[in-house]
Amino acid sequence: MGETNRKADTVIIGGGASGLAAATELGMQDPRLSVLVIEKLSEPARKIKATGSGRCNITNTEAEGFSRIMRFFREIGLVTRTCENGLVYPYSESASDVAELLIERARSLGAEFACGEEVTSVERTEAGSFIVTSVFKDRDGEHRVTTAADHVVLACGGKAGPSYGTTGDGYRLAKGLGHSIVTPVPALTGVECREWDGGREPCGITLGGTRTRGVVSLYRDGTECFGEDTKAFEEAGEIQFTKYGLSGICVFNMTRCMRFDRTAGEKLDDFLVRIDLFPDGDARGFIRDSQEGMFGEMCTGALLRTVLKAPAAEYVVAEAAMRAGAAVEELAGKPLSSLEDDEISAVASCVHALEFRPSGIRGWKDAQVTMGGVSVDEIEASTSESKLAAGLYITGELADRDFRCGGFNLSNAWLTGLAAADDIAGK
Numbered sequence: 001m002g003e004t005n006r007k008a009d010t011v012i013i014g015g016g017a018s019g020l021a022a023a024t025e026l027g028m029q030d031p032r033l034s035v036l037v038i039e040k041l042s043e044p045a046r047k048i049k050a051t052g053s054g055r056c057n058i059t060n061t062e063a064e065g066f067s068r069i070m071r072f073f074r075e076i077g078l079v080t081r082t083c084e085n086g087l088v089y090p091y092s093e094s095a096s097d098v099a100e101l102l103i104e105r106a107r108s109l110g111a112e113f114a115c116g117e118e119v120t121s122v123e124r125t126e127a128g129s130f131i132v133t134s135v136f137k138d139r140d141g142e143h144r145v146t147t148a149a150d151h152v153v154l155a156c157g158g159k160a161g162p163s164y165g166t167t168g169d170g171y172r173l174a175k176g177l178g179h180s181i182v183t184p185v186p187a188l189t190g191v192e193c194r195e196w197d198g199g200r201e202p203c204g205i206t207l208g209g210t211r212t213r214g215v216v217s218l219y220r221d222g223t224e225c226f227g228e229d230t231k232a233f234e235e236a237g238e239i240q241f242t243k244y245g246l247s248g249i250c251v252f253n254m255t256r257c258m259r260f261d262r263t264a265g266e267k268l269d270d271f272l273v274r275i276d277l278f279p280d281g282d283a284r285g286f287i288r289d290s291q292e293g294m295f296g297e298m299c300t301g302a303l304l305r306t307v308l309k310a311p312a313a314e315y316v317v318a319e320a321a322m323r324a325g326a327a328v329e330e331l332a333g334k335p336l337s338s339l340e341d342d343e344i345s346a347v348a349s350c351v352h353a354l355e356f357r358p359s360g361i362r363g364w365k366d367a368q369v370t371m372g373g374v375s376v377d378e379i380e381a382s383t384s385e386s387k388l389a390a391g392l393y394i395t396g397e398l399a400d401r402d403f404r405c406g407g408f409n410l411s412n413a414w415l416t417g418l419a420a421a422d423d424i425a426g427k
């Protein structure tokens, strides 16, 4: 194994969102500082290119540090567009443009990039500087490189989306420097449900592939009673029924409330999801009015299809039949005029509170963000500097900070990267 030594004022480990923001800002603040970005993939910013379904939702008007983030993007020449709901995108709506611009600006301001090089350890010397060890492979075999640095920015992200280089290396590196890690778990991801494990198979109904607007609520109750007082989350939005269970932005956001501690006896069975498929209406009143109207002989299934997508209507009838103790076909085909009170109640409650029992949370491959990471108690919030090792900075998703969808996670990455750069440049 060959070995090389080099030196830089600042080594940034990870060429993702926070690392590139830090490298660019350092170049703008003090072009005399030598900055080296070590990125383990063959090119930086792979994850940025995948964000926002290729559009990159860079920030949100409600995000902490919004004006600071916008100032940075103005300074580097990114033109943005702000949607009515506060979400901000590059004007071109191209995530690749954001990635390429950041790489180009960082490079032109003097940052060097070592790509295809994986950092394996960071040690602090007695004098308070750092030795960063990394490895890379070429046709001659594996090579080891040590870099001496005054400042190190740990910008290696979390564990979500491992194909973008984030496989949790940062936790090991931070732990080696004395930091504690809050157990990382995947978030902003889909929820697998028991109903998909054959639970509804007798009815032969496939919800998978259906998208509908509605309100998702999460209940958390160790006693599994799930009364209204146990509601832990509620959000309106588009719900996607997939081949495994539930997805969509509101479901993604819900997973941030689904952290549980097995060692403390908590379990997934403590959660119940209820979905209101007709949040703007009153299903009971709608059925009663329809019973008395011109089309009282219409069947229940047909009535539901006037407000719900066909697979959702079919599913609701099956669920309601089970609750009312009726046969599915019988309830679906029953004329409205002959519906009993308990049948109306069962249909209405299924329309407004269709229940799903989570059986799993989709893993790292599907997750957009990591919950958990380096304890924020050990990081100075205004500068991103470690409280345990001066000169060490911990940015972005590596720290135990996660946010809902809408540009908040990238905002956190930009902001913490900028804070680290400003602090280093000011020293």
Ligand SMILES: Cc1cc2nc3c(=O)[nH]c(=O)nc-3n(C[C@H](O)[C@H](O)[C@H](O)COP(=O)(O)OP(=O)(O)OC[C@H]3O[C@@H](n4cnc5c(N)ncnc54)[C@H](O)[C@@H]3O)c2cc1C
Residues within 6 Å of the ligand: 013, 014, 015, 016, 017, 018, 019, 038, 039, 040, 041, 044, 045, 046, 047, 048, 050, 051, 052, 053, 056, 057, 058, 059, 117, 118, 119, 120, 155, 156, 157, 158, 160, 161, 164, 165, 166, 167, 169, 170, 367, 368, 369, 395, 396, 397, 398, 406, 407, 408, 409, 410, 411, 413
């Ligand atoms: C599919 C997807 C879509 C998303 N869309 C959005 C969105 O639209 N808006 C939003 O706000 N958030 C979005 N996010 C979340 C957001 O992308 C992340 O929170 C953000 O990129 C985290 O920035 P970071 O700097 O902490 O790490 P990352 O951007 O993840 O970068 C970390 C970098 O470190 C490198 N690295 C890791 N270990 C090492 C090592 N040992 N040596 C060298 N390099 C290493 C990795 O290869 C990677 O390039 C999305 C996430 C995903 C997965």
